[in-house]
Structures are given as structure tokens and as C-alpha cells.
Amino acid sequence: MSDPCIICVAITGSVPTQADNPAVPVTISEQVESTHAAYEAGASIAHCHVRDDEGKPTSDPERFARLKEGIEKHCPDMIVQLSTGGRSGAGRERGGMLPLSPDMASLSVGSNNFPTRVYENSPDLVDWLCSQMLEYNVKPEIEAFDLSHIIQATRLQKAGKLKGPLYVQFVMGVQNAMIADERVFDFYIETLKRFAPDAQWCGAGIGRHQIEVNEWCIRKGGHTRT
Amino acid sequence: MSDPCIICVAITGSVPTQADNPAVPVTISEQVESTHAAYEAGASIAHCHVRDDEGKPTSDPERFARLKEGIEKHCPDMIVQLSTGGRSGAGRERGGMLPLSPDMASLSVGSNNFPTRVYENSPDLVDWLCSQMLEYNVKPEIEAFDLSHIIQATRLQKAGKLKGPLYVQFVMGVQNAMIADERVFDFYIETLKRFAPDAQWCGAGIGRHQIEVNEWCIRKGGHTRT
Numbered sequence: 287m288s289d290p291c292i293i294c295v296a297i298t299g300s301v302p303t304q305a306d307n308p309a310v311p312v313t314i315s316e317q318v319e320s321t322h323a324a325y326e327a328g329a330s331i332a333h334c335h336v337r338d339d340e341g342k343p344t345s346d347p348e349r350f351a352r353l354k355e356g357i358e359k360h361c362p363d364m365i366v367q368l369s370t371g372g373r374s375g376a377g378r379e380r381g382g383m384l385p386l387s388p389d390m391a392s393l394s395v396g397s398n399n400f401p402t403r404v405y406e407n408s409p410d411l412v413d414w415l416c417s418q419m420l421e422y423n424v425k426p427e428i429e430a431f432d433l434s435h436i437i438q439a440t441r442l443q444k445a446g447k448l449k450g451p452l453y454v455q456f457v458m459g460v461q462n463a464m465i466a467d468e469r470v471f472d473f474y475i476e477t478l479k480r481f482a483p484d485a486q487w488c489g490a491g492i493g494r495h496q497i498e499v500n501e502w503c504i505r506k507g508g509h510t511r512t
Numbered sequence: 513m514s515d516p517c518i519i520c521v522a523i524t525g526s527v528p529t530q531a532d533n534p535a536v537p538v539t540i541s542e543q544v545e546s547t548h549a550a551y552e553a554g555a556s557i558a559h560c561h562v563r564d565d566e567g568k569p570t571s572d573p574e575r576f577a578r579l580k581e582g583i584e585k586h587c588p589d590m591i592v593q594l595s596t597g598g599r600s601g602a603g604r605e606r607g608g609m610l611p612l613s614p615d616m617a618s619l620s621v622g623s624n625n626f627p628t629r630v631y632e633n634s635p636d637l638v639d640w641l642c643s644q645m646l647e648y649n650v651k652p653e654i655e656a657f658d659l660s661h662i663i664q665a666t667r668l669q670k671a672g673k674l675k676g677p678l679y680v681q682f683v684m685g686v687q688n689a690m691i692a693d694e695r696v697f698d699f700y701i702e703t704l705k706r707f708a709p710d711a712q713w714c715g716a717g718i719g720r721h722q723i724e725v726n727e728w729c730i731r732k733g734g735h736t737r738t
């Protein structure tokens with residue numbers, strides 16, 4: 287790859303709480319502080335979730351606005367990517383922060399199982415999120431939890447619902463979705479290149495798979511997320 | 513493959529109605545009649561859906577019982593496979609016919625998108641369907657709508673929730689799920705063999721992809737469904 291390796295940092299996921307791990311940054315100012323540390327260490331994309339006052343994941347546009355503002359102020363040039371993931375809200379709520387026109391936002395284009403539930407991304411919701419991203423000029427990071435999601439993203443692009451070049455994240459190690467498997471990872475890359483030769487990709491290994499998947503990313507020419 | 517090619521016939525899917533195509537058999541006696549014709553032509557598995565009086569898909573165990581009885585009477589040795597698919601009911605209703613102990617039943621082990629909705633198979637529901645199939649000695653046909661479903665089935669087997677050897681159907685050509693793609697088809701076979709060397713597989717191409725996918729099945733040593 288001729289472009290420099292992008293390091294993407296997910297400061298606060300949607301799952302951990304401070305009860306699990308007091309080191310997890312949860313307030314906006316804690317999040318800005320950790321993002322700044324990652325920025326100094328070379329990370330170039332901040333993948334952002336926000337929490338409500340009880341520490342629960344939320345899609346509240348006002349909180350996203352404050353986090354975005356804080357990162358932009360303290361980490362110039364850092365790419366701000368807001369999560370439209372389904373743990374933080376239901377239905378169109380999940381895209382309520384897109385009018386903030388962040389640089390990027392995560393986007394799921396299919397449904398799959400999570401450890402204890404169905405991660406629902408109905409065709410209608412996907413179409414609506416795509417249309418909002420076009421309207422507010424937000425570049426999606428496609429969250430691919432399975433092989434068909436990669437192909438589906440390229441079809442949405444061909445249908446004019448997503449703007450290229452695509453940026454796809456291969457998510458592995460989520461229980462009941464795709465396992466962390468290097469042969470599958472290679473096939474993901476091959477498939478993406480076959481349907482969208484100009485696409486870029488990164489990988490995310492969940493939990494204990496994080497380091498392993500990061501190593502594959504670096505070795506195979508993708509971007510990584512930590 | 514040393515075992516003879518199994519031809520599987522899906523007489524009445526869950527989608528078409530007689531309004532779409534008057535030739536679609538919908539009543540139990542029409543279904544038994546068409547299954548018998550397929551049986552004479554060499555089909556060995558009957559994949560069965562049933563309809564209510566309005567022609568809508570249902571999971572009604574009583575209707576399944578009559579269809580099973582009719583096929584067993586008219587088509588000796590034919591393998592009866594009842595559908596637990598999600599178009600015919602919601603939640604545990606979908607497994608209401610398993611106490612009939614059919615030879616086989618279809619089983620989805622993950623969730624995915626269908627043309628206009630989410631095909632929901634929550635981890636809890638999957639576990640429950642597995643437990644019912646063990647209890648009533650029903651061999652599942654795993655309906656794989658995406659790559660992770662294949663791997664998930666092998667994990668359920670390793671966890672003792674499914675009895676081997678697995679029988680997996682690769683379903684292709686469903687809008688918003690997996691497209692009909694030969695390279696993916698080959699990777700499906702490779703992946704299944706890697707995680708479950710004793711597994712058997714078949715392929716189903718939906719709609720206009722039917723003949724294409726059948727040809728791959730025959731050429732690559734799988735079973736086919738028509």
C-alpha cells in the first residue's frame with residue numbers, strides 16, 4: 287500500500303462500564319483526554335461512542351457534539367468517526383448525530399448475531415443511514431461482521447447509495463458473529479478487492495483477539511484499530 | 513464424493529402465493545401430489561413449508577403433521593424435512609412441529625437481512641431449536657445465509673448442541689443476504705471442510721440463480737435442491 291498506515295483508536299467502546307474497569311474513560315473530558323494521548327502516540331482516527339449520565343451507551347447528538355468539538359480542539363487533523371452502532375440506540379435515533387457532519391461515521395449494512403441478541407440493521411434503516419451520510423457528507427466506515435456485509439457495501443456503492451472509495455472494517459472475534467480467523471481475513475481482503483478495487487480496509491479484533499488482528503492488518507497492508 | 517447425489521425438492525417455498533403463480537401447490541393434498549411427482553423423478557428429500565387457509569405461511573404443527581403423513585404414505589423412503597424458517601412464525605412457534613420427529617428440519621444459526629426485513633434468529637432461539645432437535649432426534653439442515661453461519665454450526669456441534677455429521681445448505685441469491693457467487697461458494701465448501709471434515713453440504717440458489725447454483729453443486733460434489 288502506498289498510503290501511510292492509519293491507526294484508528296476506539297477510546298471507549300459501547301460495552302465496558304467504569305464498574306468493569308475504572309480506567310475506561312467515560313465522561314466527555316476523560317474521552318478527550320485519552321484521545322489526545324492516542325493522538326500524541328500517532329493515532330489518526332478516533333472512533334467515538336458516548337455515554338449518558340448513568341454510563342450507558344447513548345446516541346445523544348448533543349454529547350456527540352461536545353466530544354467532537356473537544357477532539358477537534360485538542361487533536362487537530364485527527365479524523366473524528368462517530369458510531370451509529372446499535373448498542374447506543376434503536377432505529378433512526380442511531381443516526382441522530384449525522385447532521386453534525388463528522389468526518390466519518392460507522393455504518394452497518396447487514397444484520398448478524400451478537401453474544402446475546404440480534405444486531406438489527408434492517409434494509410430500510412441501512413438505506414436511511416446511507417442517505418443521511420450522503421446528505422451531510424460523512425464518510426462511512428463499513429462495519430463488516432460477516433462476508434455478505436462486504437459485498438453488500440460494494441452493491442450499495444454501485445447503486446449510488448454510498449460514495450466511494452469504500453472504507454471497510456473487518457470485525458472479528460464477536461461471539462455468535464465472525465470468529466478471528468486468518469484464512470477468513472484473507473478472503474475478506476480478496477473479496478473486497480474483487481468487488482471494489484479502490485476500497486481501503488482495516489481490521490478490529492474484539493477482546494483477546496485485538497493484538498492478533500492488528501498484526502494481520504499491519505502485515506497485509508491494512509489500517510488498524512486499537 | 514462416494515455417497516449418491518441427494519436431490520432435495522422444495523415444493524412450496526414460504527414466499528410465493530397462488531396469486532403470483534397459480535401452479536404453486538398450496539393445499540396439503542396439492543403439496544403431497546407435487547412431492548410425489550418429484551419423488552418419482554428421483555428427489556429424495558422434501559423440504560416442506562405449510563400454508564394457512566388464507567395461503568399465508570404458518571408453523572401450525574397440525575398442518576405439518578398432515579403433510580408429513582401424506583408424504584410418508586405416498587413417497588416411502590423420502591426424507592421429510594420441515595421448515596423452522598422465520599417467515600412462518602415468530603420465536604418458539606417456529607419449532608412447534610419438532611415434536612413430530614420429522615427426519616430433518618431446517619435450522620438457521622445466525623441472523624441476516626432478507627429483501628425487506630431482518631431475519632431474526634437470536635442466540636437464545638437457536639439454542640432452543642437445537643435442544644428440541646436433539647430431544648426429538650431431528651437432523652438439522654443448517655441454512656447458511658452467510659459465511660459465519662457455517663462456522664457457527666461447527667461451533668454448536670463442538671459444544672454438543674448439534675449432533676454431527678452436519679448437513680449444511682448454502683443459500684445464495686437472497687437480496688440483502690449473500691449473492692450467488694461461485695468464488696464464495698468454493699470458499700463455503702473449503703471452510704466447512706476445514707472446521708467439520710465429515711460434514712455434507714448442498715446448495716440452494718434462489719429465484720433466477722437456481723439452475724446456476726444446482727450446476728455448481730453437481731460439479732463440486734454436493735447435493736442439490738430444486
Ligand SMILES: [Zn+2]
Pocket residue numbers: 294331427455488509510511
Ligand atoms: Zn478503523
Ligand SMILES: [Zn+2]
Pocket residue numbers: 296299300333335369371392
Ligand atoms: Zn464502535
Ligand SMILES: [Zn+2]
Pocket residue numbers: 520557653681714715735736737
Ligand atoms: Zn437440501
Ligand SMILES: [Zn+2]
Pocket residue numbers: 522525526559561595597618
Ligand atoms: Zn424453506
